[in-house]
Amino acid sequence: MKYLLVSRLKQMVKKEINIQIMMRKFSSYSAISFLFVMMCIVSLPAQILHPVKWSFSTEQKENEVTLLLKATIDKHWHLYSQDIGDGGPIPTSFKFTPSADYELTGKVAEPYAETFHDPNFDMDLKFFENSATFKQKIKLKTAKSFSVKGTLEFMVCNDKMCLPPDEVEFNFRIKGIDLDEKINEKADIDTATKALIVPEGNDSITKNKETATTITGNIPDPSADLSVLEKGCGSDDVIAEDKSYLGILLAGMIGGLLALLTPCVFPMIPLTVSFFTKRSGSRSKGITNAIIYALSIIIIYVALGFLVTVTLGSDALNAMSSNAFFNLLFFIIFFIFALSFFGAFEITLPSWMINKADSVSDKGGLVGIFFMAFTLSLVSFSCTGPIIGTLLVEAAHGRSYLGPIMGMTGFALSLALPFALFAAFPSWLNSLPKSGGWLNSVKVTLGFLELALALKFLSNVDLAYHWGLLKRELFITLWIVIFGMMGFYLLGKLRFSHDSEIQHIGIGRLLFSIISLGFTIYLIPGLWGAPLKLISGFPPPEFYKEWLTIGSSNVCPHNLNCYHDYESGMAYARTQNKPVIIDFTGWSCVNCRKMEDNVWSDPKVLKKLSEYYVLISLYVDDKEALPEAQQYESKTTGKKIKTTGNKWSDLQSRIYQTNAQPYYVLLDNNGKLLAHPRGYTPEIDLYTKYLDEGLCRYKKRSAGNTN
Numbered sequence: 001m002k003y004l005l006v007s008r009l010k011q012m013v014k015k016e017i018n019i020q021i022m023m024r025k026f027s028s029y030s031a032i033s034f035l036f037v038m039m040c041i042v043s044l045p046a047q048i049l050h051p052v053k054w055s056f057s058t059e060q061k062e063n064e065v066t067l068l069l070k071a072t073i074d075k076h077w078h079l080y081s082q083d084i085g086d087g088g089p090i091p092t093s094f095k096f097t098p099s100a101d102y103e104l105t106g107k108v109a110e111p112y113a114e115t116f117h118d119p120n121f122d123m124d125l126k127f128f129e130n131s132a133t134f135k136q137k138i139k140l141k142t143a144k145s146f147s148v149k150g151t152l153e154f155m156v157c158n159d160k161m162c163l164p165p166d167e168v169e170f171n172f173r174i175k176g177i178d179l180d181e182k183i184n185e186k187a188d189i190d191t192a193t194k195a196l197i198v199p200e201g202n203d204s205i206t207k208n209k210e211t212a213t214t215i216t217g218n219i220p221d222p223s224a225d226l227s228v229l230e231k232g233c234g235s236d237d238v239i240a241e242d243k244s245y246l247g248i249l250l251a252g253m254i255g256g257l258l259a260l261l262t263p264c265v266f267p268m269i270p271l272t273v274s275f276f277t278k279r280s281g282s283r284s285k286g287i288t289n290a291i292i293y294a295l296s297i298i299i300i301y302v303a304l305g306f307l308v309t310v311t312l313g314s315d316a317l318n319a320m321s322s323n324a325f326f327n328l329l330f331f332i333i334f335f336i337f338a339l340s341f342f343g344a345f346e347i348t349l350p351s352w353m354i355n356k357a358d359s360v361s362d363k364g365g366l367v368g369i370f371f372m373a374f375t376l377s378l379v380s381f382s383c384t385g386p387i388i389g390t391l392l393v394e395a396a397h398g399r400s401y402l403g404p405i406m407g408m409t410g411f412a413l414s415l416a417l418p419f420a421l422f423a424a425f426p427s428w429l430n431s432l433p434k435s436g437g438w439l440n441s442v443k444v445t446l447g448f449l450e451l452a453l454a455l456k457f458l459s460n461v462d463l464a465y466h467w468g469l470l471k472r473e474l475f476i477t478l479w480i481v482i483f484g485m486m487g488f489y490l491l492g493k494l495r496f497s498h499d500s501e502i503q504h505i506g507i508g509r510l511l512f513s514i515i516s517l518g519f520t521i522y523l524i525p526g527l528w529g530a531p532l533k534l535i536s537g538f539p540p541p542e543f544y545k546e547w548l549t550i551g552s553s554n555v556c557p558h559n560l561n562c563y564h565d566y567e568s569g570m571a572y573a574r575t576q577n578k579p580v581i582i583d584f585t586g587w588s589c590v591n592c593r594k595m596e597d598n599v600w601s602d603p604k605v606l607k608k609l610s611e612y613y614v615l616i617s618l619y620v621d622d623k624e625a626l627p628e629a630q631q632y633e634s635k636t637t638g639k640k641i642k643t644t645g646n647k648w649s650d651l652q653s654r655i656y657q658t659n660a661q662p663y664y665v666l667l668d669n670n671g672k673l674l675a676h677p678r679g680y681t682p683e684i685d686l687y688t689k690y691l692d693e694g695l696c697r698y699k700k701r702s703a704g705n706t707n
Contacts, residue, residue, distance in 0.1 A: 020397035022562065049163060051077040052156050057168050059568060062627070063140040064105070067148060067172055068095070070133040070561055081113040081126035090121050090155035090165040094136065101146040102174070105137040111559045112529070112545065118434045131610060133561050138174075145176035166212040189674045209604040219567045220671035228672050233696035234689060259415055261442045269292025287420075289369055295418035296373035301412035305444050306405055326344070328463045334454035339446030343440075343498045441489075441509070444496060448486040452479055459540055460588035464645070465623045472540040474527045479539075483523070487516035536597035537590035558606055562615040566651070569616035573669040579698040581613045581691075584652045584663040586621040586645075595687075602684045614669075620661060631647045666694035674698055 051074035059066040071079055084091045094108050111133060112555050113126035138148065148171070155165045168293070233346050455478055456469070462470045488494050490513035492502040505513075512517055526532040532539065541557065556562040563569030566582070573580045585592040599605055609615055622645040636654045656677060664681075666674035674694035681687045 006556055032112050036540065051158075051163070052079055052154065052166075052169070054152070054168050056172060057572060058172055058174065058692050059563070059565070060566075065102075065138050065140065065174055067136045067138065068133055068561070069108075069136070069152065069170065069420065070130070070131060071154070072131050073129060073156070075130075075219070077156050078127035078129050079132060079154055079156050081128070082108065082110055084125050085123065087123055088118070090153065092134070092152065092154045094134070094150060094152045096136070096148065096150040099146065099148070101142045101144075102138040102140055102148060105139050107136075109135045112543070128559075131559060131561070133556075133559065140174070143176055146174055148172040148174060219570045222566070222651070222655050222665065222667055223672045224657075224677075225673060226676065230674065230697050230700050231331055233700070234675075234693035248406045249410040252407040252412075253414045254410075255407075256411040256414025258442070258446060259411070260418060266615065290422075291420045292369050293306065293373050294420040296370045297416035297419070298409070298412040299370075300374055301415070302405060304408055306408075327457045328458040331461075334450050334457065338447045338450040338454065341443045341450060343444070343496050361461045440499060444489060444499070445486060445512070448482055448489070452482050458563045463540060463544065463587035464621045470540065471528055471546045475539045476523055476532075478572045480520055480523045483516050484520040487520060490516060502560070533597055533602065537593035540595055541596065556615070556617065557600060560600075560606075560610055560615055562617050564617055564619065566616055566618065566648075569614055570667075570669060570671065573614040577612065577702070578614050578669065579674055579694055580610065580667045580669060581609065581615055581694070582665040582667065583615060583617040584661050584665070585617055585619055585649065587619060589661045590619055594682065595662050595680065599682060599684055599687050602675050602688075604688050605684065605691065608688070608695070612695055613666075618651070619645055620649035620652065620659075621645045622648075664690075666691070668698055668701055 016148050019201065053072045055070050055072065057068045057070070073079055080089050080091050082092050082094075089217045096104060107194075111128070113128055113132075115124055116125070118125045149169070151167055151169050153165055156163050211635060286632060305607065344665070352449065455475060459470050459475055462468070485494060490509050492505060492509075495501075522534065523532065526539070531542070562583075563572065570580060600609060622643065622646045626641070626643060626647060630647075633639070634641055634646075634650045634654075639646075641650055649659060652663060656665065658679075663677060663679055665677045669673055674697045675690060678687075678690055681690065
């Protein structure tokens with residue numbers, strides 16, 4: 001009978017017979033859509049499929065509540081967006097029963113939806129896979145408890161079939177509040193509405209229906225007590241090694257090599273080495289003096305890094321990463337550096353300073369050699385200054401006091417090493433290329449790089465304050481323009497007033513232009529949602545798009561269902577009997593974005609975060625002001641805690657004695673540690689083992705409580 005129906009339906013389609021069958025909600029859709037759905041239904045195997053399960057929860061903040069409607073979608077199935085146009089499948093839609101107790105704020109927000117061309121409907125469709133959380137904000141108009149009721153309608157398909165539209169009722173229980181009460185004094189959070197809702201009569205999954213649970217009482221503070229860690233679940237005492245300082249050292253060495261190729265430094269190599277060789281009387285003495293000269297360069301630049309550290313301090317360096325003033329200042333400085341490299345003006349030190357250092361260098365001896373190195377540092381400042389400034393800012397940005405010292409050590413090593421090597425082997429001087437216009441091309445190229453980096457600091461401020469000025473698409477667009485122009489400049493298609501005419505393109509310029517233009521093309525798909533893992537951490541996060549507004553309820557990477565309040569997230573974890581991962585993160589944290597883009601995106605990690613843990617992401621640099629009643633003085637620093645970011649930063653410093661991000665803490669839902677907290681962990685296998693370690697201990701504790 002089933003195959004007869006299929007055959008009959010196919011014949012009806014071919015003959016273009018209009019079918020007028022009364023079916024709920026189908027009158028507004030085309031006959032083609034109806035026939036397609038019916039053919040999918042009759043071709044189903046003899047079983048009832050329920051690939052989508054809905055769950056409901058709330059995020060309550062004073063007199064505003066965010067209703068969360070989460071769809072968990074089975075593998076290979078997809079749920080359609082609210083906006084797919086007419087003539088296609090049934091879109092997801094929501095209806096809220098009107099009430100005098102609340103009013104809707106805006107429309108139902110949905111996460112980013114993938115777009116594909118469906119040949120069955122011959123149209124582009126938006127859909128969700130794995131999971132999708134829809135969010136509706138409401139404004140409370142009463143202080144009493146009440147319910148928000150309504151229905152949602154949805155349709156799901158896979159590559160082989162579609163299921164008929166389904167309708168689900170929902171009922172959110174909103175806890176009454178005293179609008180004059182200090183909300184942070186008690187965490188009586190109602191998550192009773194986190195329940196699986198299924199259509200009536202569906203016996204196959206009613207057995208798994210979760211019952212409503214209310215959590216009352218105080219939510220436990222997070223613990224840093226390592227003594228509670230049970231044995232037998234992995235490396236409970238191993239801390240993820242922070243390899244960022246090696247990266248800073250390498251970045252400094254690259255900066256030093258770039259400084260060597262500038263017109264302020266490169267011509268000094270043969271002149272300085274020849275001077276030492278002739279003045280010293282013997283080759284061995286010349287080599288010794290040149291080595292002392294190189295060591296003097298290292299001492300000078302490392303001392304500069306140490307001076308920055310001592311002057312600002314480690315706490316101040318970390319504060320730079322989220323402070324609006326510093327980030328805007330860095331943006332301006334980098335922009336000025338770029339203009340300087342483009343030839344608009346030169347950044348030079350006062351002539352009296354250079355003349356004074358030069359006069360001391362004539363005295364000879366170790367003091368004279370040292371001041372010769374110091375003179376080189378001053379004279380070449382117009383070229384090395386922007387590179388040093390970039391390096392110091394990046395090394396200090398969000399790290400400890402060792403960052404600037406490591407960066408300047410690498411810079412000085414690369415800058416000083418050629419002087420010592422060429423003094424030891426003078427014949428190598430003949431192999432050096434002659435000075436010329438190519439040195440100026442190096443400066444201009446560095447100007448393009450400075451301009452690109454400047455946008456990162458402007459983006460940090462924009463993210464922290466939620467200005468919405470530099471969304472991900474605009475940031476990527478500007479980088480496409482910058483690196484595209486750099487590629488054309490290297491090919492000689494763009495020229496500045498001080499550039500010499502290019503008669504031919506050398507192999508080096510050609511290779512670098514290919515890299516620049518290739519990188520430009522690589523960036524273009526990012527405008528349509530490509531992950532761009534090569535530059536993860538630099539552009540704004542994926543969810544900071546032109547058509548999305550940042551808020552406390554829609555800033556979760558990879559469409560994860562996360563919380564941005566410790567008490568709310570912990571209360572939810574207790575209702576679900578799940579462990580917690582606290583993610584101390586920041587809008588301006590590059591390594592945080594790298595973890596999200598490169599580690600959290602791994603299927604194994606993403607599955608654990610979405611199914612086995614409750615994710616609580618606390619942004620330590622969020623500038624949203626706390627209500628006056630919730631502001632307080634930190635017992636750790638003595639500073640006034642005025643913003644949401646201040647609150648979470650103070651929590652991290654007070655409990656875990658660190659202020660670096662990212663920082664991951666695994667807790668059970670009683671606030672006790674499940675594993676040693678970890679920082680930046682780019683190795684996927686290591687991070688997966690870390691999550692498994694926490695799950696292992698949580699299962700042991702759960703079994704112990706059961707017994």
